[in-house]
Amino acid sequence: METAALRELKERFARSFMDVLALRLLEREGMWGYRLASRIEETYGVRVGPSVIYPLLRDLEERGLVEGREERTGGRRRRIYEVTERGREFLEEYMELLRRQLDSSDLIP
Numbered sequence: 097m098e099t100a101a102l103r104e105l106k107e108r109f110a111r112s113f114m115d116v117l118a119l120r121l122l123e124r125e126g127m128w129g130y131r132l133a134s135r136i137e138e139t140y141g142v143r144v145g146p147s148v149i150y151p152l153l154r155d156l157e158e159r160g161l162v163e164g165r166e167e168r169t170g171g172r173r174r175r176i177y178e179v180t181e182r183g184r185e186f187l188e189e190y191m192e193l194l195r196r197q198l199d200s201s202d203l204i205p
Contacts (some may be wrong), residue, residue, distance in 0.1 A: 103141060110142040114152060115161075119179055119187050126178035129153055153177055156177060161186055 110117055114136075121127070121135050132153070133144040153175075154160040161183035164175045179187075 097200045106140060107142050114148070115156060116142070116187070116190055118149075118152060119155065119161060119183050122124070122177055123184065123187065128174040128176055132177070142152040156183070156193045 117136060117140060118132060121132060121139065127135065129146070133146075133149045134144055136144050136149075138152045153162065153164070157164055158178070159182075160180060163175045163180050164177045167174050167176050
């Protein structure tokens, strides 16, 4: 059972590193904005609305970390986002930095 403290920490982490979380999910499978917002909520317990997810995706695309392509699904036009090679490199560097920070003797009692 998840404690209130753990839920709060997960939410704080998710809100602070929303770009990284989005990239991690998009790395597994390409998806459109609404689906990504739903997956973020399912996976990290943080509700993300359109006013957050679409500017985030535009920013990631402008930075070259994701690439969007138009696709028709069930009669609807959707923009499917996938992680680029640059996005994968960004994630690798982030994970390495996180490992180093957590291994730092200053953080471990």
